Amino acid sequence: MNFKTYRESLGENGLRIAKAAEEVSGETGICIAVAPQAADLFRVASSVGIPVFSQHVDPEEPGAHTGSITPESLKEAGVSGAILNHSERRLRVDLIEVAVRRCSSLGLLTCVCANTPLAGRAVASFNPDVVAVEPPELIGSGISVSKARPEVVMDAVHLIKGVSGGMHVLCGAGITSGKDVSAAIKLGAEGVLVASGIVKVPEPKKALMDLAEHSIPD
Amino acid sequence: MNFKTYRESLGENGLRIAKAAEEVSGETGICIAVAPQAADLFRVASSVGIPVFSQHVDPEEPGAHTGSITPESLKEAGVSGAILNHSERRLRVDLIEVAVRRCSSLGLLTCVCANTPLAGRAVASFNPDVVAVEPPELIGSGISVSKARPEVVMDAVHLIKGVSGGMHVLCGAGITSGKDVSAAIKLGAEGVLVASGIVKVPEPKKALMDLAEHSIPD
Amino acid sequence: MNFKTYRESLGENGLRIAKAAEEVSGETGICIAVAPQAADLFRVASSVGIPVFSQHVDPEEPGAHTGSITPESLKEAGVSGAILNHSERRLRVDLIEVAVRRCSSLGLLTCVCANTPLAGRAVASFNPDVVAVEPPELIGSGISVSKARPEVVMDAVHLIKGVSGGMHVLCGAGITSGKDVSAAIKLGAEGVLVASGIVKVPEPKKALMDLAEHSIPD
Amino acid sequence: MNFKTYRESLGENGLRIAKAAEEVSGETGICIAVAPQAADLFRVASSVGIPVFSQHVDPEEPGAHTGSITPESLKEAGVSGAILNHSERRLRVDLIEVAVRRCSSLGLLTCVCANTPLAGRAVASFNPDVVAVEPPELIGSGISVSKARPEVVMDAVHLIKGVSGGMHVLCGAGITSGKDVSAAIKLGAEGVLVASGIVKVPEPKKALMDLAEHSIPD
Numbered sequence: 044m045n046f047k048t049y050r051e052s053l054g055e056n057g058l059r060i061a062k063a064a065e066e067v068s069g070e071t072g073i074c075i076a077v078a079p080q081a082a083d084l085f086r087v088a089s090s091v092g093i094p095v096f097s098q099h100v101d102p103e104e105p106g107a108h109t110g111s112i113t114p115e116s117l118k119e120a121g122v123s124g125a126i127l128n129h130s131e132r133r134l135r136v137d138l139i140e141v142a143v144r145r146c147s148s149l150g151l152l153t154c155v156c157a158n159t160p161l162a163g164r165a166v167a168s169f170n171p172d173v174v175a176v177e178p179p180e181l182i183g184s185g186i187s188v189s190k191a192r193p194e195v196v197m198d199a200v201h202l203i204k205g206v207s208g209g210m211h212v213l214c215g216a217g218i219t220s221g222k223d224v225s226a227a228i229k230l231g232a233e234g235v236l237v238a239s240g241i242v243k244v245p246e247p248k249k250a251l252m253d254l255a256e257h258s259i260p261d
Numbered sequence: 262m263n264f265k266t267y268r269e270s271l272g273e274n275g276l277r278i279a280k281a282a283e284e285v286s287g288e289t290g291i292c293i294a295v296a297p298q299a300a301d302l303f304r305v306a307s308s309v310g311i312p313v314f315s316q317h318v319d320p321e322e323p324g325a326h327t328g329s330i331t332p333e334s335l336k337e338a339g340v341s342g343a344i345l346n347h348s349e350r351r352l353r354v355d356l357i358e359v360a361v362r363r364c365s366s367l368g369l370l371t372c373v374c375a376n377t378p379l380a381g382r383a384v385a386s387f388n389p390d391v392v393a394v395e396p397p398e399l400i401g402s403g404i405s406v407s408k409a410r411p412e413v414v415m416d417a418v419h420l421i422k423g424v425s426g427g428m429h430v431l432c433g434a435g436i437t438s439g440k441d442v443s444a445a446i447k448l449g450a451e452g453v454l455v456a457s458g459i460v461k462v463p464e465p466k467k468a469l470m471d472l473a474e475h476s477i478p479d
Numbered sequence: 480m481n482f483k484t485y486r487e488s489l490g491e492n493g494l495r496i497a498k499a500a501e502e503v504s505g506e507t508g509i510c511i512a513v514a515p516q517a518a519d520l521f522r523v524a525s526s527v528g529i530p531v532f533s534q535h536v537d538p539e540e541p542g543a544h545t546g547s548i549t550p551e552s553l554k555e556a557g558v559s560g561a562i563l564n565h566s567e568r569r570l571r572v573d574l575i576e577v578a579v580r581r582c583s584s585l586g587l588l589t590c591v592c593a594n595t596p597l598a599g600r601a602v603a604s605f606n607p608d609v610v611a612v613e614p615p616e617l618i619g620s621g622i623s624v625s626k627a628r629p630e631v632v633m634d635a636v637h638l639i640k641g642v643s644g645g646m647h648v649l650c651g652a653g654i655t656s657g658k659d660v661s662a663a664i665k666l667g668a669e670g671v672l673v674a675s676g677i678v679k680v681p682e683p684k685k686a687l688m689d690l691a692e693h694s695i696p697d
Numbered sequence: 698m699n700f701k702t703y704r705e706s707l708g709e710n711g712l713r714i715a716k717a718a719e720e721v722s723g724e725t726g727i728c729i730a731v732a733p734q735a736a737d738l739f740r741v742a743s744s745v746g747i748p749v750f751s752q753h754v755d756p757e758e759p760g761a762h763t764g765s766i767t768p769e770s771l772k773e774a775g776v777s778g779a780i781l782n783h784s785e786r787r788l789r790v791d792l793i794e795v796a797v798r799r800c801s802s803l804g805l806l807t808c809v810c811a812n813t814p815l816a817g818r819a820v821a822s823f824n825p826d827v828v829a830v831e832p833p834e835l836i837g838s839g840i841s842v843s844k845a846r847p848e849v850v851m852d853a854v855h856l857i858k859g860v861s862g863g864m865h866v867l868c869g870a871g872i873t874s875g876k877d878v879s880a881a882i883k884l885g886a887e888g889v890l891v892a893s894g895i896v897k898v899p900e901p902k903k904a905l906m907d908l909a910e911h912s913i914p915d
Contacts, residue, residue, distance in 0.1 A: 481763055483760065483761050483762060483763050484757060484758075484759050484760055484761075484762040484763070484765050484767045484769070484770065485759055485760065485761075486759045486769065489759070489769060489770060489773050490770075490773035490774070491773075516765075516766070516767065516770040517735035517736055517738075517766055517770070518735055518736075518738045518739055518751070518766065518770040518771060518773070518774040518776070519739065519770065519773070519774070520735075520736045521736055521737065521739050521740045522739045522774075533736070534763045534764040535763070535764030539702060540702075541702050541703055541704045541707070542701070542702060542703065543701050543702075543703075543785060543836070543837055543892070543893065544701060544702040544785055545699060545701050545702075545732075545752045545753070545780070545783040545784075545785040545786050545892075546752040546753030546780075546783060546785060546786030547702050547734075547785075547786070548734070548735050548736065549702045549734065551702070551704065551707060552702065552707060552708075552734040552735070552736040552737065553736055555707050555708035555709075555736070555737070556708070556736040556737070556740075558736070562763070562764075565763040565764060566763075567761060567762055567763040567764060567765075568763050568764030568765070618761070619761055674761070674763075675761065
């Protein structure tokens with residue numbers, strides 16, 4: 044669950060949603076990770092038992108790199124991994140390679156985003172733990188990728204698993220309900236990326252529970 | 262004091278240096294601000310009573326801006342302000358204007374860096390609280406701007422105060438000792454930006470005390 | 480006149496518009512410069528007698544800088560100057576300084592764009608030959624800055640001339656008719672930046688003539 | 698042959714080298730393409746019969762994209778293709794996909810660079826005509842990739858051909874002599890990328906002839 048920079052998931056609000064996610068995860072056994080803003084990472088990671096991801100990570104080494112979000116700083120803050128190359132924060136192809144390698148060497152998980160199945164196969168080349176495919180035009184639209192563009196999910200799964208069968212494939216964009224999740228799972232995705240569809244609703248826990256319950260294959 | 266991404270100022274190490282800075286500030290009455298990495302901001306800001314700055318801030322509004330460091334997230338983390346346009350994280354001129362305006366509207370201080378006196382005058386146009394001029398070739402060199410390039414400091418003070426007399430002018434690059442600070446103050450600077458010269462020495466508190474004692478005009 | 484990347488001003492089409500501009504300039508005595516795409520610069524500059532500008536220039540020195548548009552390459556192609564920091568190609572503040580200095584040293588004119596009066600004052604700090612202020616929200620809108628936001632033009636003229644009286648101030652965005660130009664001149668601008676309002680009309684020469692005739696103060 | 702932004706390959710100098718390349722190509726039957734700076738593309742493409750490539754291309758559509766180098770402008774200038782993602786001009790992964798697709802649809806060839814074999818496989822995902830692998834630390838060094846890092850060439854060929862057997866694989870960095878080329882061909886590369894090793898020598902034609910003669914497998 045990507046908190047983006049929404050007011051509804053900032054600071055104490057974000058902590059509340061992270062705790063709701065922890066409860067849902069505990070009750071359903073479904074793995075849920077949360078991705079707060081950088082300045083909230085320590086606060087959330089030291090308060091919940093589920094994986095906390097950064098929304099971005101820079102490849103820079105420790106040193107004179109003012110303003111970078113280094114893998115080391117994430118590790119030190121108790122964070123489990125990082126999202127990379129989100130459609131709202133695209134990266135140069137060479138920097139994705141270095142960032143994935145540096146994160147792996149520190150034991151941080153990486154979830155690299157891609158806007159198309161071909162871009163998903165491209166970033167899969169760097170062996171991240173997870174590749175998440177999201178058509179940007181559906182992000183925040185409320186129209187789910189798994190319903191509107193099922194071929195995107197299928198092609199992505201096919202191409203990414205073709206690079207390495209062990210890589211996990213997520214899909215995202217427009218996902219708001221359990222039905223969207225079931226559809227994604229049926230198409231071969233192993234999970235989903237969600238943001239506004241959960242973060243901005245009146246009862247995030249209820250919405251999350253709906254998603255989690257539909258994540259379990261029948 | 263800019264912590265950059267040095268190991269010596271990350272996480273618990275950074276907290277220790279921040280506390281040393283707090284003590285030196287309390288003992289000398291000199292204002293010292295510390296700028297940890299983004300993931301450390303909450304931890305440091307909730308532990309010390311001196312101003313804590315972010316090393317960078319993005320101009321984005323709350324919303325769908327994955328990976329951005331928003332002014333709102335800094336405010337929520339208890340941070341006092343932000344460094345902008347450091348030589349290791351240069352920004353587009355239009356984004357500096359928006360970031361300064363958004364920070365000001367939230368009560369966050371802004372310290373905009375510049376590599377030359379003309380660039381200092383340029384960023385002063387946006388009315389930040391502080392402009393810091395640092396010739397990049399001297400950053401991390403151990404050769405202080407106030408000794409090696411005194412005309413840079415004088416020109417910067419002259420040009421920036423010409424835009425607005427109320428703006429504070431700092432200088433930086435290569436500053437390691439109290440003498441460098443005295444020289445800067447004599448040239449018209451109101452303070453200094455330091456990083457490796459303090460962060461990477463065996464006894465940061467002692468080094469800081471030397472700087473602070475020389476910040477007081479005779 | 481900025482050709483942008485419109486089909487209507489590409490290649491032979493652009494050459495035709497450049498020749499129309501040359502005729503209008505010859506008939507009215509008004510200075511008109513044209514800015515074709517990079518790959519068209521040599522073709523246009525070797526065919527017309529009016530100033531030809533690049534739409535962008537990089538600050539890089541001759542050397543190993545694959546893909547850069549260097550000032551030397553513009554000079555060699557017979558180009559007179561360059562637009563910098565257009566709203567569709569914003570630049571880092573430090574790179575604007577170097578690019579302006581390098582162009583000046585080669586005898587190339589520089590026209591630096593800015594989205595606001597304060598940004599206009601900021602870029603004026605680097606002493607380009609021309610500063611052009613264009614509110615991005617009006618670019619391509621058909622609603623002229625001189626009518627819709629006269630205070631932007633006046634503030635820009637005031638602030639930029641305050642840095643150096645010798646700098647020329649243009650305004651742009653939404654300008655399509657001679658009346659828009661007259662209004663701009665009355666507000667203190669010394670000329671205008673135009674693009675779609677001329678490039679995309681059926682008779683560019685007629686439209687240009689209308690603008691040129693209104694550029695002469697009564 | 699990448700002209701970069703060297704003085705030795707600018708304007709008339711570049712035209713001379715392009716003509717030398719044309720002669721060598723005619724005499725040996727080896728395909729040689731030249732990549733001048735953007736402002737020289739029209740001049741070179743209209744003077745020689747060998748393929749001329751741009752050093753960069755932007756993915757933007759015709760329209761309001763000031764300063765972009767569009768595929769359409771290359772086509773109009775008589776250019777055959779474009780280098781993309783050179784180590785001196787790295788690109789975002791999503792923009793590479795769009796640029797390759799847009800070039801292909803206009804009949805322009807694409808040569809996408811990569812710094813490592815994994816990055817080569819990544820960009821191969823977008824089906825460019827050519828992938829060129831160049832370890833940046835050897836670029837301009839005079840130490841050839843085919844001698845110093847043969848495993849890079851072999852791994853790149855293996856991984857890229859694994860994505861699509863029809864894709865051409867070049868290698869580059871530090872190549873100055875015919876022996877470097879023979880070594881590259883033996884390792885499975887189908888050609889080489891050269892720059893300073895030819896552009897900056899006193900007799901480019903002689904140096905090129907040496908390379909070309911060694912491009913023919915025994």
